[in-house]
Amino acid sequence: MATIGSGVFIKRDALGEWAKNILVKVGVEDADAGIVADSLLAANLRGVDTHGVTRMLGVYVKRIEAGVMNPVSRFDIVRERAATALIDCHNSIGQPGSRFAMRKTIEKARGTGAAFVATTHSNHYGAAAYWAMMALEHGMIDFSSVNTTATLAPTGGCQAMFGTNPFAIAVPAGKDIPFVLDMATTLVARGRVVLYAKQNKELQPGWAFDAQGRPTTDPRVALKGLLAPMGGYKGYGIAFAVDILSGILTGSNFGKHFPGMLAENLEKPTDVGGVFAAIDIESFMDLDEFSTRMEQVYAEVRSCAKTEGVERIYVPGEIEHAMAKERAQTGIPFPPEIRKEYIELGQRLGVPFPEA
C-alpha cells in the first residue's frame, strides 16, 4: 500500500460528499455515485491512497469524459447456477457492478454455503478489500480478485505478461478487528517505485528489472522495465492464476491485452474481470466458536516473541484499521499538486472542493 503522509487534510464526510457530487455531475446516477465515492473514500481512510479519491476520482472523471467508461451502469446476468453467476457489466464504472456481484455472492452463499460470482467487461473497482469486507457482517469469509494491465514477466522472461493482479481475503474475528489481506502479486507497488524515482532513492535489490530482465536498483530504469513478482516463480504463478479466474474464465481481457495502464488509458474500454467468492462460516462451524478461535489465534500472534527493535506484531489489516480510525478524525491528506488539480476540477464542474 502507498500512503500519503502529509498535505492539507480534508474531512472525511466533506470529501465523500464532494466526490459523490462530482460523479453525479459527469453523469453517474445518484445511488451509483454513492457507492463509488464510498469505496474510494474507504481506501483513503485505510491509507491505501493509490486506490482512493486522491488518485482514482480524477482518473474516473477523465475516463468518463473521454467516453471510454459508461457513467450509467447496466448489468445482465449471463449465466447463473445455484452457487455461481457471471455478470456482464457492459463497460460500466466498476463499483456498481461489483456491489451487485457481492450482493449476489452473499445471497447465494447464504443459500448453498459457498458461492463464486464474477463480473466481465467491467472497469477498475477500487481496492479489492472493500468488496471482500462487504461479507464480514454476514458471518462469511470472502475473497475478491481483479486483473489489470501487465507489469510483470513470467519467470525467465523480460516482457510484461501479467498485471499486479491483486486479491483480498477478509475474515470476521468476533469482537476483534477482521482479518483483511489485500495484496498485489508484485513484490512492491508501482506507486512506490514512482516515489523513489521522485526522491532519487535507490530501490532495494530484487524489487525490479530493466527492460532486458536484468535486476536494477535504479527506479527510473525500473519504470521502463518490469516489477518483480513476489517470491519469484510463485508470484508469477499466482498472478497467472488470478488472471485465469478474473480474465480468462469471465471472457474479459487477460494477459498482455490490456490497452495501456488502467489509470491512464483514455482511448479504449479496459474490459477487466472481477471475482467475488464467499463461504458462509456456519456451513462449517458455529459462528461463536469460529470467533473464539479467531480471537485465540490473534492473541497468540500478537504475543509472539519479537525480533530486536520490533514493538508490536500486527495481524493482516490491523495497520489499515488503525489508520482508518485516525483518518476518521484527521481527514485525508492531499499533497499540493493533487489539491490544486481537484480545486480546478471542482471549479470546472461547479462543485467546490472542500476547505481544509
Next chain:
Amino acid sequence: MATIGSGVFIKRDALGEWAKNILVKVGVEDADAGIVADSLLAANLRGVDTHGVTRMLGVYVKRIEAGVMNPVSRFDIVRERAATALIDCHNSIGQPGSRFAMRKTIEKARGTGAAFVATTHSNHYGAAAYWAMMALEHGMIDFSSVNTTATLAPTGGCQAMFGTNPFAIAVPAGKDIPFVLDMATTLVARGRVVLYAKQNKELQPGWAFDAQGRPTTDPRVALKGLLAPMGGYKGYGIAFAVDILSGILTGSNFGKHFPGMLAENLEKPTDVGGVFAAIDIESFMDLDEFSTRMEQVYAEVRSCAKTEGVERIYVPGEIEHAMAKERAQTGIPFPPEIRKEYIELGQRLGVPFPEA
C-alpha cells in the same frame, strides 16, 4: 520442490505396487492403500520427492506402527449444504478422506456450479497438486490447501506461528498440459535448507532467519531458526489465510499447536485440516472457448521475450509434467541411504523392495 537427481532407479509400476503392499501389511485396506500409493508415486513422478514414496511412505508406516494414525479410514459428514461439506476423518491416513472430499467437491460443483469442501482431524495428504488435479478431467478449476506444523513467524516476530501451509491450483488447458501451481508459502522449502547444510553451502540472503529473527545465510543456524515467508508480510498473510481456511474453520489444529514436525511426530495425532474447492468452468463459459483462451495465453507466455541466457519459458506445472514423462521411463531415483532403509522395511514386512 525438492527433486532427487541421482541414485538407483526403481521402475514406476513396481514401486507403486510395493508401496501399496507395504501399506496393506501395516493394516491399510486394499482400496485405500491404492490411493495412498498412487498419490505418493505421482509426487515422485513429478519430481516432488519430498512428498513421494521416497520420503513419506516410511513416515506413514512409522506413524501407523506407533499408533498415532489410523490405518483403517473412517469418515463422517459433520455438516453439509448444497455447495459445502465438512468431513471428519477421525485421524485416518490422509489420502482416502481427501479422495472422498474431492469426489464430493466435484459432485457438488457439477450441481451448483462451485463447491467448497473441507476435511478435519485428518493427516498428511501428500502433495496438494494431486487433489487439485483430480477435477481436471471434469472440466473444473480446482483449489486445495492444507495446514501444517509452524515454521514461519509473523512479520516482526521470531517464533514459528504458521506452517509452510501449501496450496495448489489446477486448471485444464484444452489440448495443452494443465496449469498446475503447487507452492508452499515460505520462500524456499525446508528440505532445500537441509540439503545446503549437508553440502556446506551458504543460503541466499533473505531465505531464512536465526532463532532471534535476524537474517542468516548459515543453513545450520537457519534449521534452528525460521524460514522466511515469500514476499515478506504477503507470505505471512497467505500462510495465515490458509490456516484460517484449513485449520480454524474446520475445527482442526492451527497456528503453533501442531505437535512437532508432521513427518517426525510419533506421539500424537496431527489433526490437520484440508480444503478442496472446485469451479465448474461451464458455469461461466463453454469449455471449448475456455480451452482456446488457455491455449492462447500459453502460446503468448511461451513466446515472451527472454532474459539473457534463458532458453525457454515454462507455464506453472510444465517442469513437473516433463519430469513425470521422463520418470515414467527411467523410474524413480533412490539415494543409497533411503534404498537401504526401504530394503530393510521390505524384509521386515515380507514385501521385498523392487530391484533396479
